[in-house]
Amino acid sequence: MRKNISSFREESLDYHSQFPPGKIQITPTKKYSSQRDLSLAYSPGVAEPCKEIARSANEVYKYTSKGNLVAVITNGTAVLGLGDIGALASKPVMEGKALLFKIFSGIDVFDIEIDESDPDKFIDAVKAIAPTFGGINLEDIKAPEAFEIERRLKSELNIPVMHDDQHGTAIISGAALINAINYVEKNIHHIKMVVNGAGAAAISCTRTYKQLGVNPKNILMFDSKGLLHTSRKDLNKEKKEFAVNTSSIQKLEQAIQNADVFIGLSIGGILTPKMLKSMAKDPIVFAMANPDPEIDYNLAVKIRPDVIIATGRSDYPNQVNNVLGFPYIFRGALDVHARIINDKMKLAAVHAIASLAKEPVPEQVNIVYNKKNLSFGKEYIIPKPFDNRLITRVAPAVAKAAMDSGVARSPILDWKIYQEKLLDRMGYESKLLRMIQNRARTNPKKIVFCDGIEYDIIKSVQILNEEGIVSQAIVLGNEYRIKRLIDENNLDVELKIIDPEKEENKKKIDFYAKILWKRRNRKGLTLYDAKSRMRTPDHFGAMMVDQGEADAVITGYSRSFSLSLRPMLEVIGRAESVHKIAGMIILLTKRGPLFLADTAVIPDPTIQELARIALMASNVVKAFDIEPHIAMLSFQNFSSSSKTSSKVSQTVAFLHKKYPNLIVDGELQPDFALNEFLLASKFPFSKLVKKRANIFIFPNLESGNLTYKFIRGLGLGNVQTIGPVMLGMRKPAHVMQMQSNIEEIVNLTTLSVIDAQIRKN
Numbered sequence: 155m156r157k158n159i160s161s162f163r164e165e166s167l168d169y170h171s172q173f174p175p176g177k178i179q180i181t182p183t184k185k186y187s188s189q190r191d192l193s194l195a196y197s198p199g200v201a202e203p204c205k206e207i208a209r210s211a212n213e214v215y216k217y218t219s220k221g222n223l224v225a226v227i228t229n230g231t232a233v234l235g236l237g238d239i240g241a242l243a244s245k246p247v248m249e250g251k252a253l254l255f256k257i258f259s260g261i262d263v264f265d266i267e268i269d270e271s272d273p274d275k276f277i278d279a280v281k282a283i284a285p286t287f288g289g290i291n292l293e294d295i296k297a298p299e300a301f302e303i304e305r306r307l308k309s310e311l312n313i314p315v316m317h318d319d320q321h322g323t324a325i326i327s328g329a330a331l332i333n334a335i336n337y338v339e340k341n342i343h344h345i346k347m348v349v350n351g352a353g354a355a356a357i358s359c360t361r362t363y364k365q366l367g368v369n370p371k372n373i374l375m376f377d378s379k380g381l382l383h384t385s386r387k388d389l390n391k392e393k394k395e396f397a398v399n400t401s402s403i404q405k406l407e408q409a410i411q412n413a414d415v416f417i418g419l420s421i422g423g424i425l426t427p428k429m430l431k432s433m434a435k436d437p438i439v440f441a442m443a444n445p446d447p448e449i450d451y452n453l454a455v456k457i458r459p460d461v462i463i464a465t466g467r468s469d470y471p472n473q474v475n476n477v478l479g480f481p482y483i484f485r486g487a488l489d490v491h492a493r494i495i496n497d498k499m500k501l502a503a504v505h506a507i508a509s510l511a512k513e514p515v516p517e518q519v520n521i522v523y524n525k526k527n528l529s530f531g532k533e534y535i536i537p538k539p540f541d542n543r544l545i546t547r548v549a550p551a552v553a554k555a556a557m558d559s560g561v562a563r564s565p566i567l568d569w570k571i572y573q574e575k576l577l578d579r580m581g582y583e584s585k586l587l588r589m590i591q592n593r594a595r596t597n598p599k600k601i602v603f604c605d606g607i608e609y610d611i612i613k614s615v616q617i618l619n620e621e622g623i624v625s626q627a628i629v630l631g632n633e634y635r636i637k638r639l640i641d642e643n644n645l646d647v648e649l650k651i652i653d654p655e656k657e658e659n660k661k662k663i664d665f666y667a668k669i670l671w672k673r674r675n676r677k678g679l680t681l682y683d684a685k686s687r688m689r690t691p692d693h694f695g696a697m698m699v700d701q702g703e704a705d706a707v708i709t710g711y712s713r714s715f716s717l718s719l720r721p722m723l724e725v726i727g728r729a730e731s732v733h734k735i736a737g738m739i740i741l742l743t744k745r746g747p748l749f750l751a752d753t754a755v756i757p758d759p760t761i762q763e764l765a766r767i768a769l770m771a772s773n774v775v776k777a778f779d780i781e782p783h784i785a786m787l788s789f790q791n792f793s794s795s796s797k798t799s800s801k802v803s804q805t806v807a808f809l810h811k812k813y814p815n816l817i818v819d820g821e822l823q824p825d826f827a828l829n830e831f832l833l834a835s836k837f838p839f840s841k842l843v844k845k846r847a848n849i850f851i852f853p854n855l856e857s858g859n860l861t862y863k864f865i866r867g868l869g870l871g872n873v874q875t876i877g878p879v880m881l882g883m884r885k886p887a888h889v890m891q892m893q894s895n896i897e898e899i900v901n902l903t904t905l906s907v908i909d910a911q912i913r914k915n
Contacts, residue, residue: 161646162620170246177249178256178263183219212563215288215491219262224484225287226251227266229276232296232319232354235444241267244294251293251318259481259545260579261488263291273299277306284311288488289495291480292317297354298390314487314495320358322476323419325483325500326536327440327464328362329507330474331415333535334462338436340414342367346434348409349396350448351419352377357392359417365501374398374409376420381409407432414438422446427457439463442474462532471533478537479503482545485576486552490562495552502555506548510537516779540589545580546573586740586747586778587874587901591623594907598625599705601903602698604691605712606631606651612639614899616647623904628652628704630691654694663688666697670725692718696725699885705910706886708903715754715878715889722880722887732882734759736767737889738774739862740876740905745828749775749849753858754878754889764805768818768851770881775849777912784809785827785847786820787857792837793821798853817841824850824861866891876901879909886910 170176185191193199203217215221230244245267252263266283270276280290280303290313292304304317316322335342347368349360352375364370375382375396381404382389382397389397403409410416410429415438418425425441425448433439437458441447444466451470454463464472483503487495515528519541528534537544550569556562566572601618605611606629615627627649629636636651654663667684670693674684687693691709698704707726710718728735737754740747751771756763764786772782786802794800802821809818819841826833827847834843852858866875875898880888886909890902 161616161644177246178252178265212491215564220286221288221488221491222260223262223264223287224255224289224291224488225266225280225283226255226263226291226293227268227280228293229268229270229295231271231294232300233294234319238296241269248293251291254477255291255481255484258477258580259485259549261481261484271299273303277303277310280307281310284313287313288491289314289484290316291484292319294319295354297357298392300354301357301392308494312493314484314492316480316483316495317354317358318476318480320354321362321495321500322480323355323442323474324359324362325479325503326474326476326507327359327417327442328366328501328504329478329511330440330464330472330536331363331438332366332504332508333511333530334438334464335415337462337531337535338438340436343369345372345414346412347373347415347417348406348413349373349375349417349419350406350424351417352382352393352396353419356417356419357396359419360396362500362504363417365497366504370396371398374403374413376406376409378420380404416440416448418442418448420448422448423450425449427453430454430457430461433458436460436462440465440474442466462535464535468539472535473539474536475539477539478507478544479548482548483552485545485579486549487556489549489564489572490553490556490566491564492553492556493561493563496556496559496561498559499552499555499561502551503548506551507537507544510541510543510547511535513543516541516543540592542577542580545576549576587742587876589778590904590908591621593911594623594904595621597907597911598623599907599910600624600626600628600703601906602628602630602695602704602707604630604695604707604709604718606691607635607639608711609639609643610894610896610899611711612636612645612647612649613643614896614903615649616645617896617900618903619648623900623907626650628695628698630654630695652694654689654691663694666694666701669697669701674724687721687724690721692721693725696722696887699887700726705914706888706903706906708888708890708899708906710889710892711894711899712892714892718889719755722883722889726883726885726887728882729884732770733766734763735880735882736770737878738771738881739878741865742874742876746846746848747778747780750858750862751849751851751881752855753852753862754880755855757855759854761801761804761808764801764851764853765808765812767881768805768809768849769813771849771851772816774879774881777908780848782817782849783842783845783847784816784818784849784851785822785824785842786818786851786853787824787827788821788853789823790821791823791826802853817845820851821853874901876905879905886913 184195186195206213206217226248228244228248230241231238233239233244233247248265248267252265255261255263268276268279270279295303300317304315307315349356360373373396382393384397384399407429411432412434414434416425418441420443422443430449439454439461441449447465451463451465454461464474466474511534512530519538520528553566557565601624603611618624629649630652633651633653640647663685666688671679671681671684695707699707734756736752736756738749738751739753740749749771752767768784772784775782786806788799788802790799794803799821806820809816827850830846833840886906888902888906890899
């Protein structure tokens with residue numbers, strides 16, 4: 155729960171206003187560096203694809219981006235949580251939807267805000283720009299106009315059109331309904347359903363439930379004025395569809411008695427404990443109002459232990475989240491050049507999502523949500539948003555339904571190749587980061603920060619607190635300076651300040667010093683020296699972790715890496731089975747996460763040390779449920795003509811003999827290691843052929859550190875870094891690069907929380 159609304163508001167405004175403003179941009183997909191490139195891109199070369207399209211309209215999909223381009227269109231009359239704020243004010247929301255399309259399914263988006271509330275004029279505007287796009291996602295348009303707008307555009311255009319506010323929730327909750335009813339072993343044709351809410355989403359949801367088998371006679375729907383019944387004169391055409399002929403039921407309290415299913419798309423808290431108690435055995439409750447559900451999840455399960463409950467919130471099981479559907483529905487529709495998104499395609503998505511929840515859950519998903527064994531049941535009736543299988547289940551199901559129903563213009567011929575292409579489209583650069591953040595939140599830890607007098611550290615702590623990644627932040631340093639820093643920057647941050655220099659901490663200093671002195675007195679350390687060192691934040695923070703008073707320590711912001719690492723080694727030290735520790739950098743790129751080691755510690759590793767670095771790095775990668783593919787780097791490819799390449803070659807030979815199942819090869823130049831096609835053409839015998847290398851082991855510290863620093867210095871917007879991650883420490887202790895930015899501090903701390911989680915388990 156965010157406690158400082160003002161601070162979060164400022165941060166949100168800053169996030170959106172940073173250069174370049176907004177959240178999306180256009181990026182060229184073809185070369186443009188030479189004059190010849192520009193001649194092909196524009197005049198005179200562009201005339202040739204224009205002629206081809208003029209001869210055959212379908213060629214537009216071959217020569218332009220139309221087949222991977224969706225318009226997210228709104229007039230801003232019903233923005234979730236904000237209401238009728240108008241076209242211009244809705245633009246940030248539409249850009250956000252564009253972002254989700256891109257990162258979950260690789261679909262490009264133009265957001266279009268049309269300043270028009272008249273349905274006919276709005277429809278005309280959309281029709282006029284439709285040739286640009288392969289599909290149209292209508293968004294945040296108020297009912298009942300939304301129904302007419304979608305109906306007409308679907309009938310008058312020959313590209314997929316879907317109002318996600320209606321159908322997205324309908325599809326996801328429809329999948330949840332199928333599985334919930336299946337779990338409690340009830341008959342969908344006989345259940346009694348109460349729907350509270352009669353807007354666009356509620357109408358569409360209930361229509362979907364009817365298609366799934368719910369008997370219309372068993373549905374009671376309420377709007378803000380009460381039950382929809384035939385004697386009411388204020389009902390529009392859509393509401394009349396669900397009006398019932400009864401006078402015995404007037405209020406929700408009456409309707410809910412003995413109901414099997416409650417569907418809430420209304421306001422928070424409207425479903426009372428008394429109402430829930432009156433429902434039938436094994437009640438199904440979808441409380442989808444946001445941010446406050448119709449009934450609190452914890453209250454519901456306490457009152458009715460037999461309840462199956464879903465909400466729109468990510469902090470409870472069974473989140474009805476539209477991102478489970480719309481990216482993949484449009485993906486499947488676009489990939490077969492569908493003319494429409496019809497009911498068969500939507501129902502195919504429903505059943506694909508429902509079916510996925512019944513399959514064994516990959517370990518990666520269990521890891522993300524800190525579950526030992528997620529499986530189909532009351533708390534898992536729909537898949538999790540971080541389940542990477544969604545794109546390979548939902549998109550093909552939609553595409554097949556389009557082909558079977560005759561609306562596909564470009565059928566898919568090889569489904570295996572299609573699935574591989576789907577995985578390549580996903581936003582790999584942010585997937586791992588989202589995964590580790592979500593995993594960290596499931597079991598936050600107590601983290602101690604040694605550089606507490608720095609603004610970037612305190613601001614990072616604020617973010618980590620707000621995101622629920624740390625259970626307690628302990629910052630070390632001068633208490634007066636830290637408090638002044640917080641006040642001067644108007645930071646609202648929960649933390650514990652410890653100043654090792656203060657007299658009140660003398661007993662703790664003495665206690666810590668004796669521990670360190672006993673360990674290192676035969677290495678020349680006196681008790682006096684131990685006390686002096688324990689007054690420094692690095693030694694003090696490391697000892698807190700050593701003694702179990704914190705779960706991990708973060709340092710390195712204000713001093714060089716080597717100076718910051720030394721106290722960690724003196725106090726915590728390496729694990730018993732480790733000969734030398736190493737440092738690993740994680741790069742989050744479009745081709746997926748890349749793990750680089752050693753970038754921090756061992757100047758010139760031996761053959762045995764190189765092998766150990768590779769094995770330690772592979773263990774970290776396995777912890778993220780990623781198969782390690784290790785490239786041992788050199789300035790030569792498969793040549794032992796130099797001391798360096800010979801060392802790498804012998805390391806590879808050792809690993810091949812000792813660990814025959816490990817996917818590792820070298821010596822390789824980085825460009826060959828990164829390009830599997832180049833590697834296959836020149837060195838088809840390599841173990842990395844048809845395997846994307848994800849771990850890169852450098853022959854010495856100079857090459858590893860220079861490579862990482864060069865990439866970091868470029869400041870590439872599409873490459874994020876985490877690290878250095880310390881490999882081989884006895885307890886979680888991580889040393890950041892000096893003057894790391896806030897994002898890097900947050901990322902490294904998040905990983906340290908997971909490090910602590912893994913060690914606890």
